[in-house]
Amino acid sequence: MTMKIIAAGALTTGAEAEKTLQIPNDADLADLAASGALKGVQRIELQFPKFTDGRAYSQALLLRRRYQFAGDIRATGDVLIDQLVHMHRSGFSSAVLAEGVDAAAAERQFARFGGFYQGDVNEPRPLFAREAA
């Protein structure tokens, strides 16, 4: 899965008719999933009110891994370059960059590491399980 990086100004609102659900970063996903609120949703927007507030990483991971959400998970808010790889690995599939952030510099970050120790949403197995396989 690749991540769609969207520059701040490039976002066209209204043209996209997909069913989008915005989830605040203190929402309880278990309750939400149990209520059926995720059914039929094509995109979930998660929030980074500040780039240092990391709650949405856990939400994205749980949406993918535990609640099997297969639609788009979009990072919104204070979205900067150096957190994109973490977001992608946690299950985000698109990100709207904060104002003034250069999308080209963002793309570069994805090629930097050849691999990571722990498993993630895209590759659930940790390094030791991958090497053993």
Added chain:
Amino acid sequence: MYQYTSFDKQFVKLRAEQFRDQIERWQRGELTDEQLLPLRLQNGWYIQRYAPMARIAVPYGEISSTQLRTLAHIAREYDQPAPELLAHAQATQDALQDAQPGTTLPAAPLRYGYGHFTTRTNVQFNWIPITRAADVMDLLASVSMHGIQTSGNDIRNITCDALEGIAEDSIVDTRPFAEITRQWSSLHPEFSYLPRKFKIAFNGAEEDRAATGWYDIGLQARRAEDGSIGFTVKVGGGMGRTPIIGSVVREFLPWDQLLNYIEAVVRTYNSYGRRDNKWKARIKILVKSEGQNFIDAVEKEYKDIVELDGAPHTITQAELDRVTANFVVPALQAANLPSKVNTQGQLYQRWLQQNVRGHRLPGLKTVTLSFKRPGFATGDADAATLEALAQLAEQFSAAEARLTHEQNLMLPWVHESDLPALYDAARALGLAQPNIGLLTDMIICPGGDFCSLANARSLHIGAAVTERYQDLDELFDLGPIDLHMSGCINSCGHHHSGHIGILGVDKDGKEWYQITLGGSDGTTLSGPAIGGKVVGPSFTAAEVPDVIEALLATFRALRKPGELFIDALRRIGHEPFKQAANAARHPKADQEALAEQD
């Protein structure tokens, strides 16, 4: 020590490259100071009072001679302030000194060109310009060293008892578990922006020498009756403004579930830990306020990880075996160097008693070199000393050494027959004071000479106490005493866990010191982990050594034969000690004279 694989080495190099890219983007104005902040912290780079501080990870304290030489090179070539910066720093420190109430202690000199050993087995440098930071990280990466997660609101570098794998009272060598956890936590995608820092410690012996009760997660190894290995899991310990001892949330967690369970704890913390107030953001506050609800939430999350998520991080026997095998026991050979030491002499015998410990392997000993010596700050090693240590480790300890929680350096593989020659060599370096575990083996943070968080200086107090207690007869008569000092409530000097604790506080720009009594880090000698209690209003710097002397005089007057300070304190109660401390205040004249000047 752990031998890096090609993946491990490449990972550290790529991390250094990433850091260089981040610093360059910041220099070009593409990253603001605020945006760079967590990125540099996650690589161990702070901005302190006068210059950046680099905190280099030494996992489990284990360091090779090659790595020590690289640190020596960094100390000599990079830990060097420009003359104008040093002059500015000195002038600012001089003004601070002049502002102190009454007659005060002489200031410690501002030193540079050295590495500082910390309580969490990191090495810190204080003067490296940020423009050279990326070069330093490349140098470190060339010897498999880094600053990954030595700071920031992430899972910090993981610590163990310094005697893991060599202790006589070992239950399990926890280093492989710690290393598996370190790898899992490195650049963790979900847990790099936690509410606050998160520290994990392992202890594998009967005695808790890793202060596990004071950690966000403390893991004590156990062996069940059927021989299987597991961990007692404590969560929510910590020092700082609200000292709390961790609560046991699991009596016995099977070893293969370690990462799954830690994941459950950290995810619960990431989701529910407070982010509105820095002082209430540590997991200890969540554990304290939620109590059983927190434990229930962790257990539910753990159950879901296992039952719903497939528990992908369950540790396999093959992985444990692989990592265990990478903690290579080096080829061991005695140095057989000549020595003229009088091995019957009192000084040598005292050194044997305090600085040398038993070993799980026959014929071997561990030797602690004391970095508590007159003329140097606690835990400081300059370039020449670091180089000499590299050589000493090569000659006597298979080219390996270990930093200890108490800010000393241990040689883990010394042949008993080499002890006299090693003593000779250590004494020549000024590292053979037989004071390990005694009053002058203090834990002290860098304090207000360097740290921008500090409320008061700490190094000059350490120097004054060191100088006052140079008489070994007196020191041995006083026996084991943990004296810990922090320059602010962040508690890097672990004052809460000292039998005697000193805490620097600020009142109107002047430095004052609170004294606490009766703390424990959790060792057998000190008893179950607990925070000390304040004796009364704070003291001036000049009063502190006199207060310590008064406390010790009270101890000597009231102790039973052979009784330790901490035991006497608990038997008698704090009251007579409090009275003695308060009676040691200097005459008001000093402070009143100062008030008139104002």
